[in-house]
Amino acid sequence: MAEPPRPEPAEDADQHRIATELADIGYCLPGSVTERQLRCGKPGCACKADPPVLHGPYRQWSRKIGGKTVSRWLSGDQVERYEDWFSNAKRARELLTELEALSLRIAERTEGWDPQAAPTGHRARNEDQGQTNASPSQRGKRREPAPRSRGTTAL
Numbered sequence: 645m646a647e648p649p650r651p652e653p654a655e656d657a658d659q660h661r662i663a664t665e666l667a668d669i670g671y672c673l674p675g676s677v678t679e680r681q682l683r684c685g686k687p688g689c690a691c692k693a694d695p696p697v698l699h700g701p702y703r704q705w706s707r708k709i710g711g712k713t714v715s716r717w718l719s720g721d722q723v724e725r726y727e728d729w730f731s732n733a734k735r736a737r738e739l740l741t742e743l744e745a746l747s748l749r750i751a752e753r754t755e756g757w758d759p760q761a762a763p764t765g766h767r768a769r770n771e772d773q774g775q776t777n778a779s780p781s782q783r784g785k786r787r788e789p790a791p792r793s794r795g796t797t798a799l
């Protein structure tokens with residue numbers, strides 16, 4: 645029978661910490677909320693002046709369904725009502741990413757694999773330069789990737 649991987653005590657502790665936080669995380673709404681200011685179609689409206697006085701801000705909730713982005717406008721009350729659910733989902737994604745990175749590190753060490761880079765020219769977004777050929781001792785010390793920032797306000 646195949647031997648199970650042997651995580652180090654610190655890795656077991658990390659896995660336990662992540663699982664414990666995930667267990668208590670509560671409800672999760674996917675996607676992110678962006679504030680937008682818009683122009684309307686009315687001729688002579690202030691939104692077409694120079695400088696323009698745009699309408700809004702309006703809050704747009706965007707998420708992916710089957711690979712396509714779908715959006716919904718939210719009222720201020722709705723944003724407030726689901727604020728925690730949006731931030732819970734964001735935290736859950738961070739924790740899952742951390743858990744996957746931890747598991748990958750253990751599997752790579754167990755199997756003696758070199759870390760894999762993204763296939764075509766561009767590097768994986770969280771890959772630190774020079775880490776691809778890191779020695780096993782360096783690999784365990786890789787710092788956690790910073791949360792990526794997009795142009796959106798994930799609540």
Ligand SMILES: [Zn+2]
Binds near residue numbers: 683685691699
């Ligand atoms: Zn207008």
